[in-house]
Structure formats: structure tokens, C-alpha cells
Amino acid sequence: MSSLLLLNLPKYRKVVRLADGTRALLRPLLPEDRTKLLGMFAGATEEDVMYLKDDVRDRDVVASWIDNLDYSRVLPIVACVDERLVGQATLHFHFGPTRHIGRVRIFLATEYRRRGLGTKMLEEITELGKRFGLQQLLAEIVVEQTQVVKAFQKLGFTLEAHYRDYFMTPDGMTHDMAILRLPLPVSRRDEF
Numbered sequence: 001m002s003s004l005l006l007l008n009l010p011k012y013r014k015v016v017r018l019a020d021g022t023r024a025l026l027r028p029l030l031p032e033d034r035t036k037l038l039g040m041f042a043g044a045t046e047e048d049v050m051y052l053k054d055d056v057r058d059r060d061v062v063a064s065w066i067d068n069l070d071y072s073r074v075l076p077i078v079a080c081v082d083e084r085l086v087g088q089a090t091l092h093f094h095f096g097p098t099r100h101i102g103r104v105r106i107f108l109a110t111e112y113r114r115r116g117l118g119t120k121m122l123e124e125i126t127e128l129g130k131r132f133g134l135q136q137l138l139a140e141i142v143v144e145q146t147q148v149v150k151a152f153q154k155l156g157f158t159l160e161a162h163y164r165d166y167f168m169t170p171d172g173m174t175h176d177m178a179i180l181r182l183p184l185p186v187s188r189r190d191e192f
């Protein structure tokens, strides 16, 4: 992993414009975002919590992400609109034999969904993955979450594996998991 890129990350900024004209600033999550991040995840719906890996409405879980910020392990990019956090996409790095692979997760505040922000954030995470020299990105999505699968497919992710009964929801039901994969072309630029 490029240490120069990591060093420059705090400077990384990108403004994206949604189809309705809304402008969102994308930047790395910072320690001072604690209250705003807790606020954003507190608005997660029952369905979100059911299908996400972590209980994002548990303040201790979200606080631990801020307390243990380490961009070389997990790089969280947040979307800010008018000083409010409205989305977070994370790029999870691997080590050893799978160090060329990144895993992607994303969450948006409900009122910012279906406005193209997810697509913009995933495009940006993909661009960052390329700059870090990753060769492929993976996303794990419960198969019933067809809208989420579609959002990733729109970016070029394709179904790599279908894992039966992989994911158990709090009610004890098991669900199939789709492993989606996006190969990345090699490109190396140590700056933003």
C-alpha cells in the first residue's frame, strides 16, 4: 500500500453534484465527526439493521469506528451536505495473500437514497481502490436486497458467488449472500 497516498488522505476532497442539483462534499471520516456519524446511523431503518453486518444503531459500535480510525485498515469516505453527514462508504483493505482485494460497504441516510449519491460514492471508492493499487473490489449483499445489488451492478460489479444460507438475521432466519466483484484496471497515482 502506498504510504504517500495514506499521508495525503486527510487532504482528499471531492464535490459531487446530484441530478437534483444538491452538492455533496466527499472526504475521509475524521475524529471530530463522532456526533454527526452517530446521528446519521441513528436514523437507520429496521430493514437496514436487519441486513447490515453491524448493528449501526448501537452507539458503541459506531463510536468504535471513530475511536479506532486507521485508514490503512478501513478507509471511510463520508458525504456531507450543509455540514450534515448523509452517507458513508468504506473500503476495507486486506493483508497477506488477499492484499490485492478491497471490500466495499455503503450506507446512506434514508432521505438521500435514490438520488444518485450511492452511485457517486461507489464510483469514488472504486477510483480510490485503483489508486491504492487494488486489483479487485468485492461486496457482500443479502440476495433479497435486490435494490442494493442493482446499485452495485450499475457500477459494473457482477455476481461472483452465491453463498447459500450465509447470513443470519436477528430473527434466526438464514439468507443467501451474493458476492459481487469488480475487477480494477491497474493505475498508480500517488496524489489526489
Ligand SMILES: CC(C)(COP(=O)(O)OP(=O)(O)OC[C@H]1O[C@@H](n2cnc3c(N)ncnc32)[C@H](O)[C@@H]1OP(=O)(O)O)[C@@H](O)C(=O)NCCC(=O)NCCS
Residues within 6 Å of the ligand: 048, 051, 104, 105, 106, 107, 108, 109, 112, 113, 114, 115, 116, 117, 118, 119, 120, 139, 140, 141, 145, 146, 147, 148, 150, 151, 152, 154
Ligand atoms: C444501497 C444504497 C447505498 C444505494 O444508494 P442510492 O443512492 O440509493 O442509489 P442510486 O440512487 O445511486 O441508485 C443506483 C441504482 O440502484 C438501484 N436502486 C437503488 N435503490 C433502489 C430501490 N429502492 N428500488 C429499486 N432500485 C434501486 C437502481 O438500479 C439505481 O439506478 P437507477 O436510479 O438508474 O435506476 C442505499 O440504498 C443504502 O444506503 N441502503 C441501505 C444500506 C445498505 O443496504 N447498504 C449496502 C450494504 S453493502
